[in-house]
Amino acid sequence: MTKKVLILGAGAAGSVVANKLAREFRREIAQDRVEITMLDRSEVFVNQGGFTFIPFGLYTPEDIIRPRRELISPRVKGVFGTEGEIKSVDLANREVKTKTDRSYSYDYLVIATGCVADVEGVPGLASDLNTFYVSLEYSFKLRTLVQGLKKGRVVISVARMPIPCPGAPGKFAILLDSYLRYFRGEEVRKNVDITFLWPMEPIGPAAYDDAASQVFKEQGIKVRRSFKLAEVDSANKEVIAESGEKEKYDLLITIPPHRSIQALQDSGLTDSTGWVPADKNTLQYSGSAGRYDEVYVLGDTGPVEVVKTGIGAHYQSLVVSQNLANDLHGNGIKESYMGELGCPFIGSIYTPATRGKAYIPTWTYNSPPDPFTATKLGWFLYRMYYYIFWDAGIKGLM
Ligand SMILES: Cc1cc2nc3c(=O)[nH]c(=O)nc-3n(C[C@H](O)[C@H](O)[C@H](O)COP(=O)(O)OP(=O)(O)OC[C@H]3O[C@@H](n4cnc5c(N)ncnc54)[C@H](O)[C@@H]3O)c2cc1C
Known part of the structure; x- marks a missing residue:
């Protein structure tokens, strides 16, 4: 049979x-x-x-x-x-x-x-949805907005957990800072305020939180934690948290809830x-x-x-x-998944002025990631990972 x-x-x-x-x-x-x-x-x-x-x-x-x-x-x-x-x-x-x-x-x-993204899960979000989480088309739409940025308040809001790759929103904030600072010039970066709204207290496990918090601080990215997105009021250009707190924006970039x-x-x-x-x-x-x-x-x-x-x-x-x-x-043997995972971290983009910094911290259910420093080698490995993915990753060769 x-x-x-x-x-x-x-x-x-x-x-x-x-x-x-x-x-x-x-x-x-x-x-x-x-x-x-x-x-x-x-x-x-x-x-x-x-x-x-x-x-x-x-x-x-x-x-x-x-x-x-x-x-x-x-x-x-x-x-x-x-x-x-x-x-x-x-x-x-x-x-x-x-x-x-x-x-x-x-x-x-x-x-x-x-x-899938649950855009309807946040009242008002559909009327002002700019995101890199939904599709390639949305990422390209965001690209046009990012390239046209000259000044104003950019708010990156993560609605609630869980989402795929919880590290990606923070990476995006750091890439945006690097892009504005090194490609568009310090003057543009000075005129753009970046605020990161995160629905929990820590940004991932302690080592991840430490690394992200440090880069956010050094690069002048403002962070508001435990900001669980409840509503988008696009008419008044503000986001409202479950706690009632508000944040004004000129450009809102949202990571919608998922299901x-x-x-x-x-x-x-x-x-x-x-x-x-x-x-x-x-x-x-x-x-x-x-x-x-x-x-x-x-x-x-x-x-x-x-x-x-x-x-x-x-x-x-x-x-x-x-x-x-x-x-x-039919051999009766069982292997266990012990929570092994990796979530890439980016410290800065590769530009003529900066050599790029990244790291792929890994952890399991019982062992959080060790403290780490993003490196130039990490940046190249992370970039390469996207190509290895096709020929080795997806083929199940590693
Ligand atoms: C913006 C973003 C950045 C990310 N960055 C990283 C990163 O840097 N590193 C990392 O490790 N992970 C990252 N991830 C997460 C990673 O992409 C996901 O964790 C991974 O794709 C999950 O694999 P999956 O097979 O469960 O789901 P998917 O890869 O999404 O595959 C699900 C499949 O199911 C199919 N499907 C859905 N509904 C149906 C249906 N009704 N009938 C038939 N087929 C259906 C879909 O077409 C799809 O092919 C990122 C995710 C996002 C959104």
């Missing part, structure tokens, strides 16, 4: 699982003993990590977009585009339906459908937080819909308490693909 693995979502997490399994089970696939099917609503992979850099011209669409067919092993039955759009997931009957009303059954299911995709919510798979619950070590589904050991949940769609980054999603996909291989071999 053919064992069927069905993977929902061909993003940073799902692609690695598909490619690793396709390699491990190449013989079984050729003999029809294992079948790997993958559904995704889009035919192209857009590396969202690049969105942060688009407004500053540091990456182009050619750098961050690839056709999925080039990334996924031909041994995987990939259904990409309209035919691959998931409508519902029925765990009790092991059935996934697409919008085009095709049904897929499975022995093992991988849920890796990422998350898991509608199809999973409609299928009753999410918990009260709006995310898909799973055991944080085995990543197997365990929630209101029951406990399903044959269902793995990973990446941005996963439990609210698991930090959402592409590097974390990568580590999770290594554990999930190994455990799926163990399940298929």
Whole structure:
């Protein structure tokens, strides 16, 4: 009998699982003993990590977009585009339906459908949405606004947690400062006030908070912490926090709240937080819909308490693909995800005047990152990571 693995979502997490399994089970696939099917609503992979850099011209669409067919092993039955759009997931009957009303059954299911911005989650936000978090188009729109900046108050507001890559908003603020200061000139930078609104007290774990706070202070980026965005009043050009505090702006850049995709919510798979619950070590589904050991949940769609980054999603996909291989071999071995993740930090952009500084701090559930210093080598490694991503990362070779 053919064992069927069905993977929902061909993003940073799902692609690695598909490619690793396709390699491990190449013989079984050729003999029809294992079948790997993958559904995704889009035919192209857009590396969202690049969105942060688009407004500053540091990456182009050619750098961050690839056709999925080039990334996924031909041994995987990939259904990409309209035919691959998931409508519902029925765990009790092991059935996934697409919008085009095709049904897929499975022995093992991988849920890796990422998350979406919930712009409507903040009243008024839709009427003044400038962001690098939603799409490439929005990042380009922001690029035009950033390039036209001459003076005024720029407010960067992170509505609430969790969001994918919680480090990206701070990186954006630092890149904006560097861009204005070194590309547009000190005079322009002096006339632009940058304020960073953050919904919690610390900006990440202590070492991350220390590094970000220091750069913000040195570069004159104002920070207001515990500012949970409740409303955008675009007529008066001000943002209002849950506490009632207000902040005026000339240009508002917002990181909207995020949630898991509608199809999973409609299928009753999410918990009260709006995310898909799973055991944080085995990543197997365990929630209101029951406990399903044959269902793995990973990446941005996963439990609210698991930090959402592409590097974390990568580590999770290594554990999930190994455990799926163990399940298929029937050897009873289980590997644990221990919360391994990385969240890149930027200290300054690379310019003729500054050599660029960055670092990729890593941590786990039980061990926070050590204190670190952003370095020039870190800057080059982080920039390179976007290219290694296609040939080694997504292919599951590292
Ligand atoms: C602005 C920004 C900057 C970031 N910077 C970094 C960084 O520097 N470093 C880092 O590690 N991480 C970064 N991240 C986070 C990283 O991009 C995510 O954590 C990672 O992509 C999560 O992988 P995933 O597979 O869970 O989701 P995704 O990569 O989003 O993949 C989900 C897939 O599911 C598909 N899908 C969704 N709904 C459906 C449906 N109904 N039917 C079929 N398919 C569907 C989508 O098309 C998509 O291909 C950043 C994110 C953003 C937004």
